[in-house]
Amino acid sequence: MTRILLYVVCCAMVLVTGYWAYEENYETQDAQRRVETLKKEIEQQREAIRVLQAEWAFLNRPSRLRALVEMNFNDLELLEILPQHYADVEFVAFPQIEVPQLDLNNPVSVSEQEDQN
Amino acid sequence: MRTPLRPLARIIDAREKGENPDHIEAEERAKRNHVRQVRLRQRAESRLLVLGLFFLAAFGTVAVKMGGLAMTGPQDPGARQTVSAISSARAPIVDRNGAVLATNLLTSSLYAHPHEMIEPVKAAEGLARIFPTLDRDKLIADFTGTRKFIWVRKTVSPEERQAVHELGEPGLLFGTRDLRLYPNGALAAHILGGAKFGEESVHAAEILGVAGVEQRFNARLNDPDTLDTPLELSIDLTVQAAMEQVLGTGMRLMQARGAASILMDAHTGEIIAMASLPDFDPNQRPAAINLADPSESPLFNRAAQGVYELGSTFKIFAAANTLELGQGTPETMIDTRGPLKYGQFTIKDFKDYGPKLSVHDVMVHSSNIGTARMALATGAGAQQELLKKLGFFEPVPVELAEASLTQPLLPPRWSDISTMTVSYGHGIAATPLHLATAYASVTNGGFLVTPTLLKQTETTPGASVLRPETSAQLRAMLRAVVTDGTASFGEVRGYEVGGKTGSADKPNPDGGYFEDKVIATFASVFPSSDPKYVMVVTLDEPSIEILGETRRTAGWTAVPVSAELVARLMPLLGERPNIASAGNVQYTGAKPQQ
Numbered sequence: 001m002t003r004i005l006l007y008v009v010c011c012a013m014v015l016v017t018g019y020w021a022y023e024e025n026y027e028t029q030d031a032q033r034r035v036e037t038l039k040k041e042i043e044q045q046r047e048a049i050r051v052l053q054a055e056w057a058f059l060n061r062p063s064r065l066r067a068l069v070e071m072n073f074n075d076l077e078l079l080e081i082l083p084q085h086y087a088d089v090e091f092v093a094f095p096q097i098e099v100p101q102l103d104l105n106n107p108v109s110v111s112e113q114e115d116q117n
Numbered sequence: 118m119r120t121p122l123r124p125l126a127r128i129i130d131a132r133e134k135g136e137n138p139d140h141i142e143a144e145e146r147a148k149r150n151h152v153r154q155v156r157l158r159q160r161a162e163s164r165l166l167v168l169g170l171f172f173l174a175a176f177g178t179v180a181v182k183m184g185g186l187a188m189t190g191p192q193d194p195g196a197r198q199t200v201s202a203i204s205s206a207r208a209p210i211v212d213r214n215g216a217v218l219a220t221n222l223l224t225s226s227l228y229a230h231p232h233e234m235i236e237p238v239k240a241a242e243g244l245a246r247i248f249p250t251l252d253r254d255k256l257i258a259d260f261t262g263t264r265k266f267i268w269v270r271k272t273v274s275p276e277e278r279q280a281v282h283e284l285g286e287p288g289l290l291f292g293t294r295d296l297r298l299y300p301n302g303a304l305a306a307h308i309l310g311g312a313k314f315g316e317e318s319v320h321a322a323e324i325l326g327v328a329g330v331e332q333r334f335n336a337r338l339n340d341p342d343t344l345d346t347p348l349e350l351s352i353d354l355t356v357q358a359a360m361e362q363v364l365g366t367g368m369r370l371m372q373a374r375g376a377a378s379i380l381m382d383a384h385t386g387e388i389i390a391m392a393s394l395p396d397f398d399p400n401q402r403p404a405a406i407n408l409a410d411p412s413e414s415p416l417f418n419r420a421a422q423g424v425y426e427l428g429s430t431f432k433i434f435a436a437a438n439t440l441e442l443g444q445g446t447p448e449t450m451i452d453t454r455g456p457l458k459y460g461q462f463t464i465k466d467f468k469d470y471g472p473k474l475s476v477h478d479v480m481v482h483s484s485n486i487g488t489a490r491m492a493l494a495t496g497a498g499a500q501q502e503l504l505k506k507l508g509f510f511e512p513v514p515v516e517l518a519e520a521s522l523t524q525p526l527l528p529p530r531w532s533d534i535s536t537m538t539v540s541y542g543h544g545i546a547a548t549p550l551h552l553a554t555a556y557a558s559v560t561n562g563g564f565l566v567t568p569t570l571l572k573q574t575e576t577t578p579g580a581s582v583l584r585p586e587t588s589a590q591l592r593a594m595l596r597a598v599v600t601d602g603t604a605s606f607g608e609v610r611g612y613e614v615g616g617k618t619g620s621a622d623k624p625n626p627d628g629g630y631f632e633d634k635v636i637a638t639f640a641s642v643f644p645s646s647d648p649k650y651v652m653v654v655t656l657d658e659p660s661i662e663i664l665g666e667t668r669r670t671a672g673w674t675a676v677p678v679s680a681e682l683v684a685r686l687m688p689l690l691g692e693r694p695n696i697a698s699a700g701n702v703q704y705t706g707a708k709p710q711q
Contacts, residue, residue: 058298
């Protein structure tokens with residue numbers, strides 16, 4: 001009688017541990033696949049960052065900024081800083097201009113990365 | 118020998134005794150059975166042993182594997198994917214403030230599989246329309262020929278890629294390509310150098326530097342371990358841009374063939390900006406051509422590759438020796454009667470400065486005769502030793518591939534005449550970068566400076582070349598050259614510029630020197646009371662009409678350009694003018710509002 005009970009218990013344990021092992025296996029494989037996707041996504045995001053950085057650097061290249069300053073001289077009146085522009089704070093005439101609110105509705109995404117969630 | 122079951126002898130014997138012979142048979146049978154059983158047991162035992170060993174091996178393997186897994190750290194099985202042999206990744210290069218100077222951009226390359234093409238001729242015509250540089254007839258010949266694989270373009274922009282997609286030809290395929298991009302165009306072109314594709318495959322192409330820091334740090338930039346860490350240069354992008362603009366304007370105004378300038382930190386040797394004009398765009402680096410005069414190529418870096426006789430800028434080293442060796446003070450009088458004859462050689466001054474001048478005034482008026490006499494007094498040995506310490510005997514140790522190949526030109530035999538001519542910068546030729554480094558070492562308190570293009574986080578002062586007092590006396594002389602001497606146009610109020618001019622006649626390749634072609638150089642240090650920066654400006658063959666005369670000397674050409682550079686660059690570096698030293702100050706035009 002006790003022997004039969006022992007057999008039953010053993011069989012049950014084999015079944016349970018087998019189930020557990022397979023379950024773990026599948027979970028691991030799942031996790032690996034997820035890591036793979038995430039890695040790809042990270043790589044894509046990195047690439048996007050690199051592109052945006054390059055673009056930012058390109059847009060901020062000194063020759064372009066200088067051209068923009070010259071084009072917008074009437075509005076901005078930006079000049080090169082020269083030594084005679086240094087003065088004590090009390091000599092500075094702070095401009096009394098209202099800065100218009102920038103209209104930033106409908107922003108456009110500049111990255112072609114799609115949302116994967 | 119097999120024994121029978123019923124051995125005749127024993128049967129007969131048994132029958133005689135009246136025993137049952139069947140017993141004998143049974144006895145014999147039992148004996149045989151016993152032998153067979155022993156044999157069977159032995160066989161079974163050996164089988165069990167083999168089976169046991171087999172199980173032991175199998176479980177042992179499992180145990181070893183489990184033990185191994187338990188002892189080693191966790192590892193991602195996905196990370197062991199095979200890495201492509203050709204990697205196109207390359208670390209970016211940034212300036213000292215993190216602004217991007219060079220980076221990689223993912224683009225496409227275009228290749229063709231003619232055997233997969235449906236309409237090869239139409240595809241060739243379409244490509245010729247999209248890329249005007251491609252030859253239509255050659256493409257048709259390629260696409261209808263027997264080749265299976267043809268590179269069409271190494272890099273394709275997204276717009277071009279879309280246009281190729283619209284051709285709808287399945288035989289035209291795209292690979293990935295990293296493009297080395299220099300977003301600032303020609304800015305700092307000679308420092309960055311340029312890059313080209315090395316080994317290529319469909320999926321990637323290796324990027325190799327061909328000049329400048331790109332070549333010098335090729336291994337570092339392509340090292341997979343440091344791909345995410347940009348290479349930080351000591352260059353300041355804004356200052357570099359302003360320098361190139363001002364220098365370009367100055368070069369045009371002075372009608373010079375070329376120009377070079379270097380702004381260096383006087384203590385750390387960091388090169389904040391270095392320009393050489395004319396320049397080029399490293400995004401489309403022109404092919405190197407073999408010219409008789411390499412300096413005619415825009416690829417030529419005049420600041421680090423151009424070896425020039427730098428003229429009177431060298432006089433400060435003669436004064437340094439005189440002071441350092443205790444042969445005089447700035448007030449010691451030097452015989453300046455001329456012309457100075459030595460054998461067949463005559464040394465003249467620009468004009469007669471009278472019978473004698475103090476060491477200080479020899480520098481201020483730039484007297485060749487006075488300098489030559491000072492150099493003769495200290496001797497060739499001391500002169501060579503100082504110039505060697507300051508780096509004039511070796512290629513300049515800056516991180517540029519081409520600089521390490523540029524050997525300064527020294528007198529073949531260091532005679533007394535060489536000693537005299539070298540003292541005022543003739544008969545010895547070095548790069549402007551050599552000069553900047555030496556001026557930094559001489560004026561910063563006498564500590565040797567190593568020029569570098571890499572941002573320095575901490576620097577240890579180099580070996581001492583001069584005593585700090587000597588260095589201070591030299592700075593006072595350089596300052597006087599600007600306030601009272603040949604470089605009076607170099608004054609920028611508030612920055613206490615000190616410097617020394619040098620105008621050397623250009624050597625004629627056919628022998629002798631040109632009468633009307635000079636290299637005008639101005640080496641300056643500021644603020645001269647506590648030097649922070651050293652700047653060298655060199656103009657190649659400048660000439661300008663001023664006051665009805667054609668002026669070529671540095672005082673009229675390189676010095677005004679240098680003054681403009683100081684005025685533009687110092688505010689960009691956040692250096693306020695020292696109002697106290699400037700005296701009367703002009704403020705901005707804006708009036709305070711009430």
